[in-house]
Amino acid sequence: MFVVSRDFSFSYGHRLYRYDGKCSRLHGHNAEVRVEIAVEELDSNGMALDFVRLKEIVGNWIDESLDHRVFLSSEDPLAQVLRDAGEPVVVVPGNPTAELLAKTIHDRVESAGLNVRRVDFWETKNCRASYSRDNFR
Numbered sequence: 001m002f003v004v005s006r007d008f009s010f011s012y013g014h015r016l017y018r019y020d021g022k023c024s025r026l027h028g029h030n031a032e033v034r035v036e037i038a039v040e041e042l043d044s045n046g047m048a049l050d051f052v053r054l055k056e057i058v059g060n061w062i063d064e065s066l067d068h069r070v071f072l073s074s075e076d077p078l079a080q081v082l083r084d085a086g087e088p089v090v091v092v093p094g095n096p097t098a099e100l101l102a103k104t105i106h107d108r109v110e111s112a113g114l115n116v117r118r119v120d121f122w123e124t125k126n127c128r129a130s131y132s133r134d135n136f137r
């Protein structure tokens with residue numbers, strides 16, 4: 001098996017709904033994301049996946065749909081308030097934690113037809129959540 005990865009970064013705001021702690025207040029992060037793609041066979045160019053294509057598929061989606069957006073729980077009443085004010089909001093089932101944002105990115109990349117092995121999501125340089133359908137190795 002071959003694995004390739006690419007790192008991405010973007011800025012976002014969020015708050016954790018019905019959470020007892022300072023993350024219940026609206027605040028922002030500069031996220032770092034690593035997307036790993038696994039393949040069994042290399043293509044005719046000797047590549048698992050062209051890094052340029054990975055950037056096009058994942059990077060463009062991050063730039064257009066996640067960067068400088070506010071992520072909120074689907075239950076958070078602030079989502080409608082921000083929408084009414086013309087702000088784009090990304091609604092996350094559950095809560096917009098690093099764990100669920102890693103899963104959101106994983107599922108989106110998978111739906112683009114790529115075999116995602118793992119997504120790492122750094123909420124800060126010291127705090128990372130990872131998501132994979134398989135056991136971590």
Ligand SMILES: [Zn+2]
Binds near residue numbers: 014027028029123
């Ligand atoms: Zn936060």
